[in-house]
Amino acid sequence: MGRARLIGGMSVRFHFAAAIDTALRQAAASAGFEAALFAPDVRVAAAQHGDYQANGVLAFAKQTKQNPRAAAQALVAALPVELAALAEVAIAGPGFLNFTLRPAALEAWLAAHASSASLAAAAAAGSPISGQTWVVDYSSPNTAKQMHVGHLRSAVIGEAVARIAAFGGARVIRDNHIGDWGTSFGKIIWAYKQALATDRAALEAALAATPLEEFERLYKVGNTAADADPAVLEASRAELVKLQSGDPENTAIWRRIGEVSVAAFQKIYDLLGIRFDHTLGESFYNDKVARVYEELLGCGVAEESQGALVVFHDENPRYSRHAERPNPFIIRKADGAANYASTDLATILYRAEHFKADASLYVVDKRQGDHFEQLFLTAQKWFEKSGRPLMRLEHLGFGTVLGEDGRPLKTRSGENIKLKDLLQEAVERARRLVDEKSGELPEAERAAIAEVVGVGSVQYADLSQNRSSDYTFSWDKMISLEGNTAAYLLYAVARVRSIFRKLGLQPGDAASEAGASPLETGPELALARKLVQFADAQSAAVATLRPHVLCLYLYELAGAFSAFYTADKVAVENPAVRARRVRLCARTLLVLETGLQLLGLRTLDRM
């Protein structure tokens, strides 16, 4: 916490809240407060109260039956002198402590954190997850199916969480746990062979042109036929058995399905800035589930019930064998086949043994909450009985994407909206706006801007809302490009870049900031205050794994910049005033671009 960096003999904090926390704990110790009863409770304050407030004195005074104002006075009197250089301290109301950062402290921060490397190093240094290995499990589509709008959130939120964790100093492993195994492949293979026998040329042509769409079509053909005709169902099962026993022809077909699916997914991932380290799907764990059954039976966690292998959690009324409607965790089906639970357990073991993971995060629809609760309970007992340390397991659930009618988002004909089509429409809508607003730019640049704005708007619309709530998808809200939207942030970035272009300066160039005079105007100070709060937003994002806290911060930062931009001109004659404003602009650009990158968005020079 509060690792200091020495600049010209002065210690410059990255995270002022952490520095205040440390100072308050020191003061509490020297004032004789019992450490166990006093937690500073430092938080970002509403602007009228300063930069930070500490509310911990109230709780402390309540517990120890003291007068809170007297306790606050004792604490303030004991504060280390270094803090007085950092912030002005005031006692307010019943015993709140308000801290207003001194302009010199703001300026020192701006001078010290001039590069993305500096920000990243400072963030990692103060981070509780620094050095840990985190597996982030996200996207996870099924092969032989196109990704639809339901797959958007996992991909976008997962990528942002991965980037936020990495910036917080974790070694992040991105794992795409694709659904590439299961009964549906028997049906696809059956339909594939039918098509092959009927018209080989047409099949190959379709597979060459739009391979994933063709396999998706074949699955529907097989599924429909199997529903209608028991003989087809039987034939599909036979194909599945052949696949599972390693038949070369069926294995080759299955491999091809996987390859074309992953290739199609990657096109979407490229737009969204996603690149996985591993794509270890369900099939990967196929030969690893037997060990799970053996171990769980061996340590008495699992038992047989109605022919299936199950785990009850009797301490939890809902998963207890005594529940009115028992809901055991089925880890092997009665027919002996593996299911979602089997492979998820094998996956946890693999991540523990192979990756030595300290955490495994599942960015999955919140409706699967029961599954993960049972999975984690099971893993906990299993690892405890087998003497293994258990990693942090967390289900980062997200809500459903709803249409403006409040129902899950569908096309007019009631089908799922393809993610590819959604992104394409976003780019088209953005293009119309770019043509309207910036028609003077060259055609190729307008197309590039439209892609960044369109795709970024979709990502940002998703990320800016608390991930666990359902969210209402609205083209108008998203593409109107006003308010808390990607376009507003990208526009702020483009305006800063434009200033540097006009001045012929490179952002962050020390010479351009030399001789800066002290911050003076209200908008300058407000912008500087918002800039140093990057540390708060970043640490809150790591602590909560909720990207929307970062979005909200970036939006406020862009707002502070826009107000500054309107009020205070950078390109002024006075070199000292110009230098301090150039520095503010450079840091605004740095923080906005760093933040947008953490969210997985690209930025623009012009728009």
Added chain:
RNA sequence: GUGUCCGUAGCUCAGUUGGAUAGAGCAGCCGCCUUCUAAGCGGCUGGUCGUGGGUUCGAAUCCCGCCGGACACGCCA
């Protein structure tokens, strides 16, 4: 039946390990471009925080009841 989540301004949402006068955006109204990008800025209007109790210095936040809504619950993922 059991359980999870939700209900905040006309709309979409922040804010919930209890803190100060509940905040934004959109929509509506009024202003601001001969000056670094107006996809911008400033201002105004708008809320019994579903409802009734309780806990306490203090409740949108915690507890209980009720109303309304979403979702999940043996061999799908």
